[in-house]
Amino acid sequence: MMKFGLFILRMRGILLKESFQILRDPSSIALALVMPIVLLFIFGYGVTLDANDVPIAVVADDHSTQSTDLIKRFELSENFTVVPVLTTAQGEQLLAESKVDGIIHIQDNFTEKLQSGNTAPVQLIINGVDANRTRVIQGYAQAILGEWSSIRISRGDDTASSAVTINQRVWFNEAVESRNFMVPGLITLIMTLTGILLTSLVIAREWERGTMEAMLVTPLRRIDILLGKIIPYYILGMGGMGLSVGFAIVVFKVPFRGSITVLFLLSSLFMLASLGFGLLLSATIRNQFVAAQISIITGFLPAVFLTGLIFDLESTPQAIQIISLLVPAHYFISISHTLFMAGDIWSVLLPNGLVLAAMSLIFIAVAYKKITKRLEG
Amino acid sequence: MINSKHSTEEYSPPQNVILDICDLHKYFVGKDKTTTHALHGISLQALRGQVTGLVGVDGAGKTTLIRIATGLLLPSSGSVKVLGLDSVADTLEIQSLIGYMPQKFGLYQDLTVVENMALYADLQGVPPKERAEKYARLLTMTDLQKYTKRRAGALSGGMKQKLGLACALIKSPALLLLDEPTVGVDPVSRRELWKIVYELVKKEGIGVIVSTAYMDEAERCDHVIALHQGEILAEGTPQDFIKRMHDRVYTVSPTADDKVRQIYTRLATHQNVVDTTIRAGKVRIVLKTSNQNAAVLFEDDRLQVQPVEPSFEDAFTAMIPAAAHDFQPDGIKPENRQASGTESEVVIDIRKLQKNFGHFAAVNNLNFSVRRGEIFGLLGPNGAGKSTTFRMLCGLLPASSGDISVAGYNLHRSRARARSRLGYMAQQFSLYGQLSVRENLRFFGKAYGLSAKHLHQRIEWAYAEFGLEEWQNKAAGMLPGGYKQRLAMAAALLHEPEILFLDEPTSGVDLFARREFWLRINSFAEQGVTVVVTTHFMEEAEYCDRMLIMSQGETLAIGTPTDIRTLACTAENPQPTMDDAFIALAEGTISTSSMAQNQRQFGGAR
Numbered sequence: 001m002m003k004f005g006l007f008i009l010r011m012r013g014i015l016l017k018e019s020f021q022i023l024r025d026p027s028s029i030a031l032a033l034v035m036p037i038v039l040l041f042i043f044g045y046g047v048t049l050d051a052n053d054v055p056i057a058v059v060a061d062d063h064s065t066q067s068t069d070l071i072k073r074f075e076l077s078e079n080f081t082v083v084p085v086l087t088t089a090q091g092e093q094l095l096a097e098s099k100v101d102g103i104i105h106i107q108d109n110f111t112e113k114l115q116s117g118n119t120a121p122v123q124l125i126i127n128g129v130d131a132n133r134t135r136v137i138q139g140y141a142q143a144i145l146g147e148w149s150s151i152r153i154s155r156g157d158d159t160a161s162s163a164v165t166i167n168q169r170v171w172f173n174e175a176v177e178s179r180n181f182m183v184p185g186l187i188t189l190i191m192t193l194t195g196i197l198l199t200s201l202v203i204a205r206e207w208e209r210g211t212m213e214a215m216l217v218t219p220l221r222r223i224d225i226l227l228g229k230i231i232p233y234y235i236l237g238m239g240g241m242g243l244s245v246g247f248a249i250v251v252f253k254v255p256f257r258g259s260i261t262v263l264f265l266l267s268s269l270f271m272l273a274s275l276g277f278g279l280l281l282s283a284t285i286r287n288q289f290v291a292a293q294i295s296i297i298t299g300f301l302p303a304v305f306l307t308g309l310i311f312d313l314e315s316t317p318q319a320i321q322i323i324s325l326l327v328p329a330h331y332f333i334s335i336s337h338t339l340f341m342a343g344d345i346w347s348v349l350l351p352n353g354l355v356l357a358a359m360s361l362i363f364i365a366v367a368y369k370k371i372t373k374r375l376e377g
Numbered sequence: 378m379i380n381s382k383h384s385t386e387e388y389s390p391p392q393n394v395i396l397d398i399c400d401l402h403k404y405f406v407g408k409d410k411t412t413t414h415a416l417h418g419i420s421l422q423a424l425r426g427q428v429t430g431l432v433g434v435d436g437a438g439k440t441t442l443i444r445i446a447t448g449l450l451l452p453s454s455g456s457v458k459v460l461g462l463d464s465v466a467d468t469l470e471i472q473s474l475i476g477y478m479p480q481k482f483g484l485y486q487d488l489t490v491v492e493n494m495a496l497y498a499d500l501q502g503v504p505p506k507e508r509a510e511k512y513a514r515l516l517t518m519t520d521l522q523k524y525t526k527r528r529a530g531a532l533s534g535g536m537k538q539k540l541g542l543a544c545a546l547i548k549s550p551a552l553l554l555l556d557e558p559t560v561g562v563d564p565v566s567r568r569e570l571w572k573i574v575y576e577l578v579k580k581e582g583i584g585v586i587v588s589t590a591y592m593d594e595a596e597r598c599d600h601v602i603a604l605h606q607g608e609i610l611a612e613g614t615p616q617d618f619i620k621r622m623h624d625r626v627y628t629v630s631p632t633a634d635d636k637v638r639q640i641y642t643r644l645a646t647h648q649n650v651v652d653t654t655i656r657a658g659k660v661r662i663v664l665k666t667s668n669q670n671a672a673v674l675f676e677d678d679r680l681q682v683q684p685v686e687p688s689f690e691d692a693f694t695a696m697i698p699a700a701a702h703d704f705q706p707d708g709i710k711p712e713n714r715q716a717s718g719t720e721s722e723v724v725i726d727i728r729k730l731q732k733n734f735g736h737f738a739a740v741n742n743l744n745f746s747v748r749r750g751e752i753f754g755l756l757g758p759n760g761a762g763k764s765t766t767f768r769m770l771c772g773l774l775p776a777s778s779g780d781i782s783v784a785g786y787n788l789h790r791s792r793a794r795a796r797s798r799l800g801y802m803a804q805q806f807s808l809y810g811q812l813s814v815r816e817n818l819r820f821f822g823k824a825y826g827l828s829a830k831h832l833h834q835r836i837e838w839a840y841a842e843f844g845l846e847e848w849q850n851k852a853a854g855m856l857p858g859g860y861k862q863r864l865a866m867a868a869a870l871l872h873e874p875e876i877l878f879l880d881e882p883t884s885g886v887d888l889f890a891r892r893e894f895w896l897r898i899n900s901f902a903e904q905g906v907t908v909v910v911t912t913h914f915m916e917e918a919e920y921c922d923r924m925l926i927m928s929q930g931e932t933l934a935i936g937t938p939t940d941i942r943t944l945a946c947t948a949e950n951p952q953p954t955m956d957d958a959f960i961a962l963a964e965g966t967i968s969t970s971s972m973a974q975n976q977r978q979f980g981g982a983r
Contacts (some may be wrong), residue, residue: 006502013499017485017492130519196572214483214544217447218500219473373468375449376405 010220014228021202022236031197032233032240036190040244043186044179046254054137055100057083057091064111070122072102073148079140095127101124102137178242180255183248184336185309187241189300191267192329195274196238196281196299197292198233203282204291213375222371230275230364235270238264248340258339266349269356270332274299276363277328283370303329333353392564394458395552395584396423396446401455402606414489415441417607418455423600425551428578430598432693433587435858436888437604439588443556446586446895447477460551472676473501476550480557484539486530490521490540493529494547535566535754542573542888553577553952555587559594559736564915564956565963571597592690593956603693610696615689622687624667628659630681637872638752638899638922640680645896649674652694655919656890657952658939663691711715722749724876725770725908730779732930739765741930742897743779747909747923749875752902754765754924755911758963762930764804764957765912767880771801784875797825800874804881810854814864817853818871823962825872835898839867852853859890866897878900879910883917897921915955926962933962 022028058074059065083100085091093102097315105123114120124141126134179263194330215225245263247256277299285291305311306324313324331352338348403416416438417560418445423429429437431872438594444450446459457464460472484493490544491512498508516522516747519539524532529540536556545553555574573592578585587598595601596615603610603618611618617758631637631818641660645653652663664671672682725747732740737831738763755763768774769781772792782790808817822832840846843863848856853899862882869877879898883891891914899920902908910921918936926941934941945958953961 009499009502013496016499017488017496020492021485021487162863209486210479210481211483211485212451213479213481214477216449216501217475217477217479218471218497219502220749222468373443373448374451376451 001124002289006219007224008223009293010224011227012116013218014217014224015232017229018232020230028198028202028236031201032194033243034238036187036194036240036244037247039190040183040186040247041191041251042181044248044316052078053081054140055081055083055101056137057085057100057103058092059085059091059103060106061108062106062110064113066111067106070106070145070148071104074141077140077144080144083248091125095125098126098127098233102141104141116232131249142276148370150377152327167205177222179252181337183252183254184308184340185307185333187244187248188270188307188329188333188336189303189309191237191241191246191332192274192303193295193300195233195237196278196295198237199275199278199293200281200295201278201288202233203229203279204285207286208288213305216373216375220373222373225371226364229279230272231273234268236269238268240270241267254340256340257343259344262324262334262344263339264348265351265357266335266356269353270328270335272362273322273328273363275292276367278291279367280370282362283367283372300362302327307333309333326358328356385548385778393425394422395425395454395457395460396421396429396586398442398446399741400420400754401442401445401457401551402453403438403445403450404453410859415607416445419604419607419609421602421609423584423632424909425584427599428574428581428585428587428597430595431586431604432590432595432601433588433591433604434590434697434889434976436606436887438607439604442557442604443477443554443588447475447554448472466755469863473548474551476545476548476553478541478545478553478555480538480560483528484537484541484544487528489526490516490532491525493540493544497547499576503548511547515546518568520544534562534690535569538566538570539573541775542570544610546577551583553583553585555585557588559589559591563913563963565758565960567591567594568960569929570716573602591695592688592888595693596689598717601689603696606696617685618689618692622663622692624684625664625686625695626685626691627664627671627682628656628661628682628685628879630659632679632681634679638902638920641728642899642903644675647675650890652691654916655894655895656916657919657942659953662683662686662845665695674944694892697889698764704909724749724784725753725909726780726782727770728780730766730781731777732762732769732774733777740769743927743932745925745932745935747907749904749907750902751922752898752908752910752920754918754921755769755909755927756913756915756959757933758913758919758928760767760929761927763927764880766927767878767909767911771878772796777784786936797872798874799876799878800869800872802869802882804884806861808853808861808865809854813852814856815852817864818868821868822871827872835873839871843867845911858886859893862886862890862894866894870901873969874906876907876909879908881911883912883914891917915959918955926959928963 023251032223056074058071060071070084071084074080083094085094090102090107096099103123103125105125107121107123110120113213122145125140126137129143170376203212206215240358243258250254278295281291281294281298285294299309304318306313306327307330308314308324313321316324333351335349335356338345381920398419401416401419402414405413406417407413428440431442433439441450446458446464446581447453448464448471448659451465464471482661483497488496494506494512496513499509503511508639516525519542521536521540524536529537532540533649542555545555554573557618559570559775559981563638574585574587575597577583586885587594593664600612600614601615601618602612620718624878629640631640635643637655637658640656641653644650644660644662647662649668650662651665653659664674668674671684672678676683681791718977723746727743728747730740730743731738731879743762743766745753755766765774769776769788770783771794772783772788776788783795784798786792788795796970809820812820818836819832822835827835840849843866845860845867848864849859850877853861856864860871866879866882869872869879886894895917898908898910902922912918918941923937924934924941925935932943941958942953942955945953947953947959949956
């Protein structure tokens with residue numbers, strides 16, 4: 001019992017110390033709570049394929065009700081902001097100055113052709129510098145034209161054959177969907193980075209400041225050192241996780257269809273795996289700068305490239321696919337996608353959760369073995 | 378060492394020996410598979426109730442030895458018993474019985490004084506009931522009662538060191554290990570720390586093992602073990618060491634013909650002299666062998682040679698194999714004079730210099746001037762404003778107000794031109810660690826705009842002058858401390874500046890490198906180079922022609938070393954050292970009137 005009392009005393013000391021440090025040194029708070037939100041914000045908006053309020057110049061050489069009606073369609077659309085100009089030259093000038101992203105030219109024979117049953121051409125000029133954006137704008141413009149055309153057909157204004165031949169498929173309507181897919185994945189990436197950085201950086205900091213040496217010469221047990229780092233940074237890391245999930249649901253309006261308890265349990269496993277990996281790194285790294293570099297290269301980049309979130313894994317060689325199985329984020333991305341978009345689908349959650357549990361156990365066990373109370377390995 | 382074997386009551390080996398090391402070897406294997414033999418078969422014992430000093434210069438193995446005793450490192454071979462326990466098998470048990478203060482004190486910057494103490498109390502398992510009394514006692518002892526709520530990061534160097542000590546003492550250890558506890562701490566704080574340690578030994582009878590490179594501290598230990606390159610050179614009481622130096626230590630006074638510095642340079646190269654220093658305005662020499670009539674050796678009857686009491690430092694320097702101090706300045710040849718102009722010419726003139734950071738005056742109303750060929754010292758504790766003053770002198774930091782003229786240029790107007798005339802050696806030596814010695818020199822030479830041919834000549838000069846030839850392809854980061862210092866100095870001198878600014882050039886280098894450094898500086902000054910230097914080693918102030926002591930941005934005193942020492946002259950202490958004078962000035966025990974008088978007398982050289 002005496003022994004246990006001493007253990008409790010030691011744990012109290014080390015946990016109090018870590019909490020004071022976390023509360024007073026803004027760097028760990030910034031790392032665990034601010035960085036995820038900032039990254040989520042940047043990536044969340046950065047990766048969206050949505051285009052809103054695209055400025056577009058409209059040159060109407062034909063002033064019929066039909067053409068005005070078409071222009072109104074563009075004006076009413078959320079996707080475009082119409083800038084009326086008188087001549088094509090004016091529009092081209094604006095395009096060259098990047099004040100508009102495209103020009104819609106309705107030629108003077110528009111009504112005539114439309115009424116004569118011929119195809120009425122509408123010229124669309126788009127700034128092609130950013131190919132992706134070009135296609136998005138093109139898609140929206142065609143969608144509006146297509147819609148307008150089909151309304152006219154349904155009203156019987158036009159005969160079916162006379163409509164502007166347009167591919168009516170709405171290419172980029174999944175833009176909203178893509179965010180639902182991206183954000184849970186981003187949470188995984190961000191939590192990988194914070195989890196690894198938290199443990200590897202704080203231990204490297206203790207080496208740099210010479211406090212680790214003093215710690216090692218106290219009767220601290222190796223298990224005390226391990227728990228002393230995992231417990232506080234698990235709590236901090238989960239705080240960041242909770243914040244990110246809240247942010248995803250409230251700000252990005254990503255649906256969450258699973259249960260919070262399941263998310264908490266499974267993300268705990270994931271967090272422990274990341275923290276354990278960071279601990280493992282810190283066994284050999286005694287410099288904060290190196291710790292940050294190694295964390296990014298060995299933890300974050302594999303999570304970006306080898307989880308199929310941004311780059312499709314199916315098209316990679318077999319070897320890469322096998323390596324990707326070693327990345328914890330690989331499993332947690334499946335879990336978070338499932339929980340956010342589908343719900344508690346146990347056939348997906350269980351196997352992935354088990355792998356994560358095994359991984360966190362292995363990382364922490366190896367880290368424990370690697371922790372030494374000596375200065376040399 | 379007088380063993381107490383005869384008084385059987387007191388002597389009982391197992392309890393009394395707190396550290397017992399037998400034939401200890403330690404090897405380190407580096408990344409490039411090179412093996413360093415850090416300790417060669419060390420055997421020693423340390424006793425309870427004593428302060429045992431491990432004395433040696435860099436690379437002696439002091440830190441390695443202490444770390445092995447704490448269990449931080451494992452012995453390569455040999456046995457180490459701490460309090461009767463084996464350092465490898467019973468590490469945890471040993472760690473619950475000892476107190477250890479590492480070189481960086483091991484404090485958490487973000488935790489307050491009391492929180493740091495509470496942390497170590499928790500880790501050491503101090504029962505909560507005993508704590509209040511214990512904290513109170515340690516805080517009183519270290520004089521930190523007023524600062525309990527202050528964060529460790531905001532404490533001064535001396536206070537941090539005392540808090541580190543309090544944390545190491547939290548569980549009344551049977552053995553206290555201190556690894557260079559006073560490095561970088563001002564003399565006042567050093568003195569306080571030692572008072573605490575000796576009281577502990579006297580009252581509680583604990584054993585203390587301390588490593589130090591300060592010879593005056595070694596002299597106050599009960600038992601001294603002199604280490605050099607991993608081997609024990611000698612051990613015994615400081616008196617044992619000093620006894621050997623009988624008839625080997627003399628002082629030589631300056632004469633009408635020769636200034637102290639000239640005699641110093643001359644005697645340093647004399648074949649019978651192993652060590653030369655300037656102390657209390659005289660040249661102090663240590664002879665190779667005992668000689669009752671030293672004056673005969675020098676074949677110069679004008680010299681006033683007087684025998685003096687040897688110190689521990691004399692004994693220690695005489696003991697080190699000669700290879701460690703081999704600098705031979707090439708005499709003072711008139712044709713070596715680099716700079717033109719006359720000796721009395723004022724090259725640095727500072728008037729009403731002021732530097733404010735917000736409301737805080739880092740430097741307040743500073744006035745002084747330096748003449749050509751002078752060695753001028755800027756002294757003061759940490760935070761005195763030395764570095765700020767220095768940066769302003771070099772044009773690295775703009776002054777808030779006042780005039781700075783360096784080498785005839787006003788620094789407000791012609792900073793670049795003034796800079797080409799001055800050489801600057803920063804505190805951390807600012808070398809490129811990955812570049813070789815030659816590449817570093819080439820870079821600095823080019824940065825100063827030397828032509829290819831001229832640069833080549835100067836690099837050859839640097840190799841010869843600083844003995845860097847054999848190191849030229851070695852990366853600067855891999856050089857030993859003393860050589861880093863040489864390289865940094867060579868880089869600062871490549872463009873043949875008239876004025877050399879040296880910021881803490883001797884911190885982090887050992888005794889011998891320091892000796893050599895001052896010999897070299899001396900010979901540059903003889904060649905007409907003006908030298909401005911900051912240091913926190915008070916005894917080094919003796920090498921300066923004049924100096925300025927500052928504290929908290931204010932000028933405390935300015936004058937020659939003799940002037941400053943005279944200030945601290947009292948009835949009890951008729952011959953104060955520079956340390957005494959500094960402490961008296963810092964504590965304000967010297968009256969303001971004597972300071973004002975001093976200012977008038979010696980500050981008026983402008």
